[in-house]
Amino acid sequence: MEPNKRFFFSLLLLFTALYTPAQTTHTIQVQLNEPRATIRPTMWGVFFEDINLAADGGLYAELVKNRSFEFNVPLMGWKEQKKGSTGGSLLVINRGKEKENNPRFLRVKNAVTGNYGLSNEGFRGMGVEKNKYYDFSVIARSVKDAKIKMRIELVNAKGEVIGSTSVEPSGAAWKKYKAALLSNGTDQKAQLNIWFEGKGEVDLDMVSLFPRDTWKNRPGGLRADLVQLLADLKPGFVRFPGGCIVEGRDLANRYQWKKTVGNVEDRELIINRWNTEFANRSAPDYFQSFGLGFYEYFLLSEDIGATPLPILNCGMACQFNTSEVVPADQLDPYIQDALDLIEFANGPVSTKWGKLRAAMGHPSPFNLKMIGVGNEQWGPQYVERYTVFAKAIKQKYPSIQLVNSTGPYSDGELFNFLNDTLRKMNADILDEHYYKPPEWFLKNAARYDTYDRSGPKIFAGEYAAHSVGIPNGKTKNNWRSALAEAAFMTGLERNADIVNMASYAPLFAHVDGWQWSPDLIWFDNLQSYGTPNYYVQKMFSNNRGTTVVPIQMNNAVIAGQDSLYASACIDKPRNELIIKIANTFHQTKRISFVMNGSMDQNAKATMQVLRNDEMNAVNSFEQPTLIVPVNKDAEVKNKTLNTELPPYSFSVIRVKL
Structure with a gap:
């Protein structure tokens, strides 16, 4: 380096050292004795749809394709x-x-x-x-x-x-x-x-x-490694079987649960509606054998300790495809399917469908509490059909909660119509979907802070941060998307009084057979791995807590202040405080968590940190654990926990009370 350049470079370093202010310490107040909302066991769950070879070729462990020669081309495969x-x-x-x-x-x-x-x-x-x-x-x-x-x-x-x-x-x-x-x-x-x-x-x-090595070693069962990834999430619910396959491209190809139960060889195969949905990811050999049917879905839910949430067709095919509907005065078979499903799940063995459940190996009820009417429908025609469904189901099974569509969008004319109409009808649960850029999730972390507390409960039924577009293969499960979802989820938890359920979508994707990306879990014929998004979900669901408490900075909720996003709750059975906090900034944040309320002056704490310096980083088969949580100890002194949040990080802190 030339002498003059060396001199000016040294002067610049000195100037930077003298005039760069010391890093600010942010003080965050946690109010331990001010419970705000009860967190339901169903808060964090999973949504399964047979897309991306998620069932046949994935979760359902059958290795033979077209085993009964029923594909449109009988010898395909x-x-x-x-x-x-x-x-x-x-x-x-x-x-x-x-x-x-x-x-x-x-x-x-x-x-x-x-x-x-x-x-x-x-x-x-x-x-x-x-x-x-x-x-x-x-x-x-x-x-x-x-x-x-x-x-x-x-x-x-x-x-x-x-x-x-x-x-x-x-x-x-x-x-x-x-x-x-x-x-x-x-x-x-x-x-x-x-x-x-x-x-x-x-x-x-x-x-x-x-x-032979299936989940729980059940003959003809499920792929063990994929179920284990679900079990490790400790989900509160399993929403199934979709998704758009509930609707079908037309009504003849809709999902009919009665054709998915009984002897496996008697279940009627149909084409999968994702078969030719995307020209760039066409899968003409994609069918549904229904070896994974409604009985297996209920059994899976029970195995992993989750509440089942089945979704049924309401007499409407996919409105993005044919928009075919059944006339409102011809809905009886569809409604009867819903009533019979409740009997299949909960009815005594003396009933027709309870007897079938028992014959399949499960005499005791599955304790069904919720059912979805339609998937992602919109418009007056949906309201007309939902009204008929709701009247019939509530009349016979008044305790069953109904999940209702608010359409495929999170705002706009279609959303506003259903949101306003269903609220006036005192609907139970509104299902909201959002596939948006990561920036949307950051900007909407306070979405539910101003929702009507006396209205219907909210189910964030399908969401994922899409870094590029839908679903062209360039949209990856990168750290940027996962961190944005973590920030958004703190807003869901903070509003647990109205947001009762949430699930990422889609759940599974075969690396050689996917139609849609991004996805929570990727697999090939032998291996599987969780994405950074998976570990965000796991950190929330494994640290669910029971009661929301206030966490504030500068007397305001933390939903983007200085690039921070946070929520807090009490875990009553373990008598612990759980803080979840995302730092979406490129520099370390120094934090003092001050705990106000009943607790020891000094206490042990643990931190679980998920982070990466590269926002485009992803997990892969070559590096499946590139982005995974790392644990470390922490300590509370005088009811204050001083710590540093690394750049681009999501942390879960547990404090013994």
Whole structure:
């Protein structure tokens, strides 16, 4: 460096040192003895929709795609295999009314020479692990007493056999055959081969392969790692099954819960409405087998200690697609579905639907308390149909709370119409949705501070900070979006007297099969990880508390003051104060938390901090724990906790009272 430049640079450093003021310490007051609102157990929950291969190919652990040959293209996912074989053939047979829900089966004719068979590609491949068992099953029958042996193989992406077994159907009656395979290799993109030995014909249906290590080791169950991520959230509720799939692109393709219960082989497959929704993420092989149906949703909710919140079609298809509606005087079947669902969940075993629940393995009720009428409908036609639903449900089940749509937007004409109308109707719970840029979440952290305290309760049913757009793949689960959501959620908690529930959306996404981004949890065929947004949700839900107390700076709520956002609550069972605070600034904030009220002068405290210096940072399969909470100890002296909040951070502080 030249001498003159060196001199002026040194002078600049000296000037900066002399005239940069010492960092300000912010004093934040917490009023321990002034309870403001009760936080309901349902405050933080999860919303599940079968989008992004979240059910088939995801949470539902079935590895075989199109196992019952019911896709629009009956052999989609299957491939004929010939190794020197001549004379082998396949025939898809439709039984029609003989078996309306699952009419098709496959007739395989085998020749004596060579090897003839089928392979199934799975859902973007099959994830299998070394030294793990996989349970194969098929419903089959022999045609004209043919002696056909089926040799079952797991093959890796190179075509090498990594596991094998066999079954031999016999007799003219349909029967389920089972066999186990032990994999001697790990592969993300494995496939299933079925080779036929012997001359003659055999009929196949419901060809299935499940990992034995499912959640709670239930045969035909759910993928254990994905359920564990949900259980770790300790959600207060599970909203299911959607989302737009409740509506369907048209009413013929709407979700009908009665077709998702009973024997799995009797459930009627339909196309998934996300199949061709986005041209850039088309998934023509995306269907709903309903192996994950309403019984399994209720069971999942019970397993993870969450209240079930089922959403039902109200006689309206998706208004972004066909806007098809059922005339208001023809709603009886839809209303009866709602009443029967409550009976299925809560009714005694002496009732029709309670008896079915018991037959499926759950004699005791599921204790259903809430039900959603419609998903994301809007306009007068929704009010007309909701009115009929509400009257019928409340008349028979007055204690059931109804969740009502306020449309797809958080403001504007459509929102205002429903918000005003449903409030005048004394609706129970209004479901608000917002997919917005991170800046919106920061600006709206005080959204509910001025809401009418005597009106309906609020369900923040679908929200996510979208850093770029919807949903073009450039919208990532980065730290910027997660921090903005954390700031916004402090406003939800502060207003827990009217905001009773909240859930991020969507929940799951397959890295090779997604339609929408961002998403809370990403997975492939073997692995999964939580995003920074996931850990924000976990920090809130694992530190729920029971009672909101005031937390203020300069005698005002903390919703953007000097880039800070905060809420506070008491955890009565543990006798602890919980402070949640986000620092959205690029510099450290020095804070003095002053606790006013009944507590010891000195107390132990802990801090859990989620942060990253790079706002575009993301978790990934390569770095799944790049952004995760870090714990450290803290201490209260003279009812004051002095600490520093790192730049771009979200912290949860627990203080023993």
